[in-house]
Amino acid sequence: MINIETCLTPEILHLHQLEGKIAVVTDVLRATSCMVAGLNAGVKSVIPVKKVEEALAYAAKGYVTAGERGGIKVEEFTIGNSPYEHMEEAYHGKSICMTTTNGTVAIDAAKKTADQVVIGALLNVTAVADYIKQQEKDIIIICAGWKGNPSLEDTLFAGALIHQLKHRSEITDDASYMALSQYEASNSNLTEVISKNASHAKRLSGLKAQNDLAFCAKEDYCDILPILTGDEIT
Numbered sequence: 001m002i003n004i005e006t007c008l009t010p011e012i013l014h015l016h017q018l019e020g021k022i023a024v025v026t027d028v029l030r031a032t033s034c035m036v037a038g039l040n041a042g043v044k045s046v047i048p049v050k051k052v053e054e055a056l057a058y059a060a061k062g063y064v065t066a067g068e069r070g071g072i073k074v075e076e077f078t079i080g081n082s083p084y085e086h087m088e089e090a091y092h093g094k095s096i097c098m099t100t101t102n103g104t105v106a107i108d109a110a111k112k113t114a115d116q117v118v119i120g121a122l123l124n125v126t127a128v129a130d131y132i133k134q135q136e137k138d139i140i141i142i143c144a145g146w147k148g149n150p151s152l153e154d155t156l157f158a159g160a161l162i163h164q165l166k167h168r169s170e171i172t173d174d175a176s177y178m179a180l181s182q183y184e185a186s187n188s189n190l191t192e193v194i195s196k197n198a199s200h201a202k203r204l205s206g207l208k209a210q211n212d213l214a215f216c217a218k219e220d221y222c223d224i225l226p227i228l229t230g231d232e233i234t
């Protein structure tokens, strides 16, 4: 039996112990979905960084840069934070340095102490679940949320993952139970549930990015398993 716990926002990550655990980091809208979609399409690797300046230092070395602030592409970057941009052929075989408001911050926090960092999205949830089943190691699901607040879409990812693991795991906290209940109550109508209720859905529709939302809400679009090794996700 593995133990599962969920951290609904990186703001309270200090309350969790990550040593000895696999951290599954998710930011369904849209950072980890971009990583999963891009790597699945042919991107060589993703280098997540916290600050725009760090990404610009990579740009100076010839790297493709991607990401946003407040949902909007950083002017100097090659691309923004739409999964469709990350899948473009121009970036196949290339490494992308990426910084986002919440997603890359959560990855940075996780990598400090977790044994391993796995990148999860609804797009690859079964691939993540299958990997965790093989590892037989305790996990913590870290939801990127939005500026310190929990978010519905990341909580639904946590629930979807726990749903697949629940018969061979011990849920050790209320957040995991809440995530599981929320996911099971959604009856797989994730696009509808997220579009109607998630605050970030409203933000994205203001940015005319509803197509991104519909794409990111797809369960099991692909079966890749991005893992962070050193500074690079492959």
Ligand code: 3SL
Pocket: 027, 029, 030, 031, 032, 068, 070, 071, 072, 081, 100, 101, 102, 103, 104, 144
């Ligand atoms: O916060 C993040 O990491 C982003 O994914 C937010 S956005 O969807 O690009 O606005």
